[in-house]
Amino acid sequence: MDYLVFQLYGTLASWGVPATGExxxxxxxxxxxxxxxxxAAALGIPRSDESGLAALAAAVRFGVKQESPGVLIQDYHTAQVPSHNRKARHRTRKDELAAPRDRLNTILSTRDYRCDGYWKVAIPETGDPDWDLETLKAALERPRFPLALGRKACPPAAPLAPRIVQAPGFRSALDTPFPALTPWDGPYERRLLGIAPEAAYIWEGEGGDIQPQEIRHPYDDPLHRGRWQFAPRVEYWHQSREET
Incomplete structure (x- = not known):
């Protein structure tokens, strides 16, 4: 089977999970x-195009190899918001900040980021001519919109280097080698990037040449981008030691 494989490395990344509060x-x-x-950003599909996003979501599934989760860092945020007022309607951020100073309050939040994380991603052939692997590869090579690793403030720090490979399953596809990210290839680069001896493989659907050790049910399958609604899905995990 053909797979589209690419890498994600970032100085900062933030892979959102369900969150409430600060x-x-x-x-x-x-x-x-x-x-x-x-x-979707690479293809130029805006968030407002619900039908386009739904068609893309129906066509593709993913496998991920976590080479390094990166180092956890936390950022402390403050933001001003007006007091609740049923008679006032704020349509924009400018409207919120136009409230009298004595009605502005400060809310606090702490946001997690992964520093120097490194992942590989594989997409099996889709069977949909609108989203064939060559189309997706070309979009990743010349994205229409800026790409981000979770948040807009987290751009990729290395080329995605997409390529199409033949493999019997997700594991072989995700083990595809990529050019070194540093001048020091091999074990020294692995130490610099914090790549652990054990790699985690995470995938959807049939794994092919890999069997799950664990099954999880994350709530990250988009239902509606405008309303920010998500559904649960099945995710398979396998962790094993790599030869270096």
Whole structure:
């Protein structure tokens, strides 16, 4: 089977998980919502195009190899918001800040980021002529919109280097080698990037040449981008030691 494989490395990344209140966590790897968003940006599909996003989501599934989850860092945020007023309607951020100073309050939040994380992503052949692997590869090579690793403030720090390979399953596809990210290839680069001896493989659907050790049910399958609604899905995990 053909797979489209590409890499994601970033100085900062933030892979959102369900969050309420002041603490906004990050997963250790990109989930389905983040990867669909990255593909949609590359293809030039805006968030307002619900039918286009739904068609893309129906066509693709993902596998991820977590080479390094990166180092967790936290950023402390403050923001001003007006007091609740049923008679006032704020349609924009400018409207909110136009409230009298004595009615402005400060809210606090802490946001997680992954520093120097490195992941590989694989997409099996789709069977949909509108979203064939060559089309997706070309979009990742020349994206229409800026790409981000979860948040707009987290651009990729290395080329995605997409390529199409033949493989019996997700594991072989995700083990595809990529050019070194540093001048020091091999074990020294692995130490610099914090790549652990054990790699985690995460995928959707049939794995092919890999069997799950664990099944999880994340809430990151987009239902409606405008209303920010998500559904649960099935995600398979396998962790094993790599030969270096």
């Amino acid at each position: 603490i906004r966590r990050s997963a250790t790897h990109p989930g389905r919502s983040a990867l669909l968003g990255l593909l």
